[in-house]
Amino acid sequence: MTKTLAKIALAATALLVAQMALAEAGGAMIGRTCNGCHGTDGVSKGAAPSLKGLPADYLAKAMKDFKADARPATIMNRIAKGYSDAELGAVAQYFATMK
Amino acid sequence: MSEFTRRKFLKFAGAAGAASAAGLTLSGCEGPGAGASAKSSQASTGPAHVVVIGGGFGGATAAKYIRKLDPSVKVTLIEKAKTYYTCPGSNWVLGGMRTIASIGQTYDSLASKHGVKVVHDWVTGIDAEKRHVALESGGHMSYDRLIVSPGIDFKWDGIEGYNEEVSKTIPHAWKAGHQTATLYQQLAGMRDGGTFVICPPPNPFRCPPGPYERVSMVAHFMKQHKPKSKIIILDAKPKFSKQGLFTQGWKDLYGFGTDNSMIEYIPSPNGKVVRIDAKNRVAIAGDLEEEYKADVLNVIPAQKAGWIAAHSGLTNESGWCPVNPLTWESTLVPHVHVIGDSSIAGKMPKSGYSANSQAKVCAAAVVDMLAGREPGTPSWVNTCYSLVGPNYGISVAAVYTLSEAGVVGVKGAGGLTPADGNRSLEAIYADSWWTNVTDDIWG
Numbered sequence: 001m002t003k004t005l006a007k008i009a010l011a012a013t014a015l016l017v018a019q020m021a022l023a024e025a026g027g028a029m030i031g032r033t034c035n036g037c038h039g040t041d042g043v044s045k046g047a048a049p050s051l052k053g054l055p056a057d058y059l060a061k062a063m064k065d066f067k068a069d070a071r072p073a074t075i076m077n078r079i080a081k082g083y084s085d086a087e088l089g090a091v092a093q094y095f096a097t098m099k
Numbered sequence: 100m101s102e103f104t105r106r107k108f109l110k111f112a113g114a115a116g117a118a119s120a121a122g123l124t125l126s127g128c129e130g131p132g133a134g135a136s137a138k139s140s141q142a143s144t145g146p147a148h149v150v151v152i153g154g155g156f157g158g159a160t161a162a163k164y165i166r167k168l169d170p171s172v173k174v175t176l177i178e179k180a181k182t183y184y185t186c187p188g189s190n191w192v193l194g195g196m197r198t199i200a201s202i203g204q205t206y207d208s209l210a211s212k213h214g215v216k217v218v219h220d221w222v223t224g225i226d227a228e229k230r231h232v233a234l235e236s237g238g239h240m241s242y243d244r245l246i247v248s249p250g251i252d253f254k255w256d257g258i259e260g261y262n263e264e265v266s267k268t269i270p271h272a273w274k275a276g277h278q279t280a281t282l283y284q285q286l287a288g289m290r291d292g293g294t295f296v297i298c299p300p301p302n303p304f305r306c307p308p309g310p311y312e313r314v315s316m317v318a319h320f321m322k323q324h325k326p327k328s329k330i331i332i333l334d335a336k337p338k339f340s341k342q343g344l345f346t347q348g349w350k351d352l353y354g355f356g357t358d359n360s361m362i363e364y365i366p367s368p369n370g371k372v373v374r375i376d377a378k379n380r381v382a383i384a385g386d387l388e389e390e391y392k393a394d395v396l397n398v399i400p401a402q403k404a405g406w407i408a409a410h411s412g413l414t415n416e417s418g419w420c421p422v423n424p425l426t427w428e429s430t431l432v433p434h435v436h437v438i439g440d441s442s443i444a445g446k447m448p449k450s451g452y453s454a455n456s457q458a459k460v461c462a463a464a465v466v467d468m469l470a471g472r473e474p475g476t477p478s479w480v481n482t483c484y485s486l487v488g489p490n491y492g493i494s495v496a497a498v499y500t501l502s503e504a505g506v507v508g509v510k511g512a513g514g515l516t517p518a519d520g521n522r523s524l525e526a527i528y529a530d531s532w533w534t535n536v537t538d539d540i541w542g
Contacts, residue, residue, distance in 0.1 A: 034480070046530065048532070074521055079496050
């Protein structure tokens, strides 16, 4: 009986989760996609700037300005348009606080 | 993304993918017991073991990032070659801008810095029931999760007269290394006034702008050393990636479209190669079977998923591997993930950066699944640079997200270098791209 109840509870929870919307991607998930051009953990060995340890408000503003075509760019203006302001804030936080 | 629900996701995912996603959903809700239940499904006891097949852009990234995300997970990378030559940058070798040695990657850092066990061997089979792989050197290796990143294989039956044996003297150079060196030596030895004929493949194939960057780099090489020479493109397709940017670049640098053009472009149907006369280095193309005599001939065959994928039940009728894009787990074989060129990746092109990006989503999902957690919402990027000349770079970029239709580009984002884009700065960033992406993978 207890077992059956547990099963029903589990199934109900599963149903709830199934109906939940997928959240926006987190700062780390997005941040890792930047590493291909900006280096692992945002430490660049080429001309692309390093991102690790830059202040979060600076990074967030730079990316929002890229998104608004308000900052000179070659490719970042095209890429920044792929994210919500909240996602840009999260990825800024990710690189700013990286140890 | 917000209207997209897990329920809908389960509907669009294949049977095996749906089953495994449902399993995850349950374990994610179990609370403290979740980890234990996930562990009990492991093939081995002790630390979880992930085996990665293939040490290219996808596989090496996955191995490194699993170790970075969870150092308690054991990772073994199985790769036959001790040095991997990157396809990106290999056209720069043909242009005389880099040496082949300079694009070689080793596995030393993966082993010494990241604690990946690197085994130089060849996987001859996957036993999905027993969860182990068979090795060419003998014996088996067990896994809890297997990541397969075998790149591409060629369809040798597409063009009469062209096969693996012929490719030793008429190279494809679409897997970098010996093939690249052979093609470079042939170009370097060609007479001034000779003809280079290149035959790009039909879709889908690895690196869609690659053949046209190759044309650009060979044109650069010719302009320097053999200015009377010609390049003929016999294309199996009616159009190609970054076409407007490439043709503008060829006009700017190589007289394209004038009487004195170094490059002649013949699209499908007239450019579709039907036969190769290897002995005389002649390509025969189009319904009228026009003959094109070459001094140097480069045939890039049609492609399919890498050998192990096709021999392990991971491919469908298309010749490529269907996956659940939340985790990159095969929808055909449970506990086996397929990333990179071999996978069916929605709108993502078959590129090195795509493989790198897919590998990170897969690595994070595998780490989460082994710990009994729900995988996070995925996000991907592709950036792709091509050089038209040493100081003339062009690019395409996209941000990808998961929708009901699978992996799709975010609307309003990405796209090509604009008409007034800074080509010389993009050439510098192309070099930076290669430096950082290779360091992100093998560094």
